[in-house]
Amino acid sequence: MNTKKWKRSAFGVAALGAAFALTLSGCSSPAANDSGDGGDGGGGDEAYEFVFVPGVAGDEFYISMGCGIQDAVEAAGGTVSEQAPEKFDPTLQKPLVDSVTSSKPDALLVAPTDVKAMEAPIKAAEAAGIKVVLVDTTLEDPSAAVSQVSSDNVGGGEAAFSAIEEAHPDGGKVLVISVDPGISTTDQRAEGFQQAAEANDKFEYLGVQYSHNEPAEAARLVTAALQKDPDIVGIFAANLFAAEGTATGVKQAGAEDITIVGFDAGPAQVKQLEDGVVQALVAQEPRKIGEEGVAQALAALNGEETEEKIQTGFTVITQDNLDGEGGDAAYVSSCG
Template sequence: MRRNNVVLSVGLAAALVASLSACGAAEGNAPAGSTGGDAKKITFIQGVAGDNFYISMQCAAEQEARTLGVSLDTQGPQKFDPTLQTPILSSAIAARPDAIMIAPTDVSAMQQPIDQAIAAGIKVVLVDTTLNDTAKVSSQISSNNLGGGAAAFDAIKQLAPGGGKVLVIDNQPGISTSDARTAGFAEAAKKDAAYTDLGVQYAQNDVAKAAQLVTAALQKDPDIVGVFATNLFGAEGAATGVRQAGKQGAVKIVGFDAGPDQVKALQEGTIQALIAQQPGTIGTDGVQQAVDAIEGKPTEAKIQTDFTIITAQNLDSPASQAAVYKSDCSG
């Protein structure tokens, strides 16, 4: 959807005012052709602040907000933790935006706080992660995480075709996206008797802990051939753990996400493949669905985005470069 064209009847000065207003909409200013009180307000609550995945989502959401002439305010907890995200959501509810885009940090713990937002008349769009009960949300947008997990196992098979033991490093149970990735990986691993799935270990989004887990796992099972890390922090920690164990080259790492640190590890050969999501598409779709919900237009109940498999061999391709996450919104 796009804004209606404005008929310019008051000359060039009015056109310049409208243009400046539209450019500032994503930073909280009124959109073109409206007063501050008329601006549609959307609050975007990330899963964790500073994560390149959510930064990339924010950049695209801001661009779409400018295009549609709405106000977008972005907030996020310092860790992926419902106890930290809940007060941010409560504060947003008190500010009464027209819509909230949110990546719930737990499928259960965030259910009641989000239901409270909906009860207050605020439209809610879930981005990236989801809840146990999504009946009342306007839309939910996420990657095809089950398929991404299966693709991660296929990547390990290609990198270590002789079979062997494989391990998954996840964040924590109860996160819908990574739960689906681990399930997709496990289902794919069960179908190939040449591989032994050692299961999942949880790093709580802590790079140092992920490194410790991988180092300990390699001490116990030195014949591990592949590690799948379900998110950016796990991949960075797994790469460190493999390096500390002196297993570079012997242990193949497939990471989920493509931040600058992961790309650097790919270039250095510590990580052999990355499953890149499309956070920009999620951010754009999230704003579009939120605006449709505010305006009483039909929304899409569920949208799934695809992913890109990045390797050292295809890193320089346009598709791979477009899939690499942003570290800020300046470019």
């Protein structure tokens, strides 16, 4: 288990601070929690207590999201802690969510690691009076959450194919390397890519293979795929670790003229882009997802209307825009 605790004074983005100051102006009143709708952390003179449970520790996407959550909560005068599983695995995430439920914070921002397996623990959190916001990933039945905040993942998959299509106008074989089936976000990215590829009869879609979030396994899959189909022209890697492994696999196979498009933009991926190993990156807006998640939780805690679904955009990063908007969209390894 990876656990972090953030409890700094209420400094952050000025605009967020102003907005949240208005939202929380009644939080010291006993009425704020008399209804029993929130957890134990928001009553009396205490600030609201948030917990963030990302999909996995050490992923710059979730680190960047955590920075947005941290700043937004601090701007609102609250406190936030993080509990992250060491692997993207519901058997590791479930005990963390169960522990959070037992501690009864006011709000839980969670990225479910499986659309089915995480339903029961998240429903238990909601039943305990905790306001739940699903960030990044979601559930088959998301009714326990007050809001879902995520990227336009289908659109991101389509954009990934467009980058390959532009590089190979004559078409060819294309492949997707993903994580595991049953993860809402990566399933949607593969879906968007497949739809776009099958709409162009110059391309042959070879399907999706699963790396279990292990770069070494992604590298092995890519090496084997290139041995079977050496005429592959493009590979879409559906998350950060898949992109790392895909680039390694292509290099190990000694393949040339393959366009690799990665989803996510951690420092390792940006370095691969700079070196020409990866030709494009589809960057999400993890910081904005975190900020929007906090805003929705605060609205729910204060009895205000929430938005059922919020979708954020993405930026396609190439060497051409890396010094501008592309570089601004890259993820961070730490807050500061």
